[in-house]
Amino acid sequence: SQKIEQNSEALNIQEGKTATLTCNYTNYSPAYLQWYRQDPGRGPVFLLLIRENEKEKRKERLKVTFDTTLKQSLFHITASQPADSATYLCALDSISLIFGSGTRLLVRP
């Protein structure tokens, strides 16, 4: 069966460190993968998109990698700040866009 897996346990890190979040998938062959941020009581907000022929994408303090052999994407936030605390969701294109369950990130001051 098709699955998108993100770590359900919250990631708790110290301000200034790099946060790394993982998205694994099975039985999908996505042409692209996206990452979104969701704050409590709000809808998700798009952050980055990476295509299957791209290994890495960067935007300011964010970096995404995409390994279609491992069927995995890693999402990094460097020099993390308390304002980065949120839930981060990965999403794959299927017929529509399917989301993982998200990983909550807590950045301690």
Place this chain on the structure above:
Amino acid sequence: GAGVSQSPSNKVTEKGKDVELRCDPISGHTALYWYRQSLGQGLEFLIYFQGNSAPDKSGLPSDRFSAERTGGSVSTLTIQRTQQEDSAVYLCASSLEVSGANVLTFGAGSRLTVL
């Protein structure tokens, strides 16, 4: 409009009643999506529209759920004979396909509570 607008923002209803949720997408966005999010959970895909047609209805949980989109714009999600397990936040998103990729812009959601 400037963003995706959903109404009502909050709805409390009694079990067995019908509810209608509305989504007004960004003007010009051809694709529209409905998702459901239960407390502390991820996004559960419900249905996707391209224009007025729904290529993917696979996520609708039961035949009590239906959705339509008219004029390639506003969409309504209708839940008939609501049950307590229908309580969730219903999120709508719209997108414009660019170079084969759909990036979604979400509304703030409609929180449904079924008593």
